[in-house]
Amino acid sequence: MERREFITLVGGAAVAWPHAARAQQSKIPRIGVLWHAATESEEAPYLGPFRQGLLDLGHVESKNIALENRFAAEHYERFDALAAELVGLKIDVLVAVTQPAALAAQRATTIIPIVFILVADPVASKLVESLAHPGGNITGLSNVAFEMFAKRVELLKQMVPSISRLALLVNPSDPQVARRTFDESRAAADRLNMTLEQVEARAPGDLEQTFSIIVEKKFDGIVITNDPMLFNERQRIGAWAISHKLPTMMFNGEMPGAGGLMSYSASNTALFYRAATFVDKLLKGAKPTDLPVELPTKFELVINPKTAKALDIAVPQSLLVAADRVIE
Secondary structure (H helix, E strand, O other): OOOHHHHHHHHHHHHHHHHHHHHHHHOEEEEEEOOOOOOOOOOHHHHHHHHHHHHHHHEEEEOOEEEEEEEOOHHHHHHHHHHHHHHOOOEEEEEEEEHHHHHHHHOOOOOOOOOEEOOOOOOOOOOOOOOOOOOEEEEEOOOOHHHHHHHHHHHHHOOOOOOOOEEEOOOOOOOOHHHHHHHHHHHHHHHHEEEEEEEEOOOHHHHHHHHHHHHHHOEEEEEEEEOOHHHHHHHHHHHHHHHHOOOOEEOOOOOOOOOOOOEEEEEEEHHHHHHHHHHHHHOOOOOOHHOOOEOOOEEEEEEHHHHHHOOOOOOOOOHHHHHEEEEE
């Protein structure tokens, strides 16, 4: 090799090495988030707290962390493809919102750490081995403390003392969760001298028949249980219940704004804010199996006075005072 060629090669390498070093230094962690709604604006009530949680832990988006958001547009059959897409991007952590998203994430990877949010019973759904010791590459935050089902029945009775026959609307796709939900709710109804019966809907197309059963059996109140499909159908359920003068207890603080009378649930804002802590720990080297699944500790009561007026219900002052939020 001639001396000039050698100098050129060495010089080129000297130039290339700093570029390679800078490229390595510029690589920032990427967080994939699998959402159930259609757009960032639709998920803003939850994406905002998650971003704030990351920011409060020193993770500045586009500076030292990147978010890769994917939206299923409430078509859960898209979760598998979107999860695979995120895994293909070689993200560092995968955040899955709702149980269908978490199960899709579980199918997509056994290596990338997964943080689930809004999963009712992660043990029953076989996402984790136990709450204290999740096992595998998955951990996260449940949105259900089962004792809150009894509280929902009690609060609806407090709102409408004349209620005596309650319909418990469930999606039976997860039979273990459905059974425990019914048992907790039934125990509360028995204490209050009310009857409670389960009615089911697996898909949006089942709701018309379910509504007919509720009318036929002359229920005078409805408790809607935790389920993404029922959340997606909240406006339809709320409008139907108002048209039939039926008070509803919802399971999510966003649902009274769609026509529900009231809701009692874990604070989703708090859950998404807390999820950032899981991500932070995983990015710093923690293993999912060493991060116990967390149950909700903050709950909120939301009331819609407009729906109450449409139902000719006078909201007790005690509930207005106790409410965390009153829909204007």
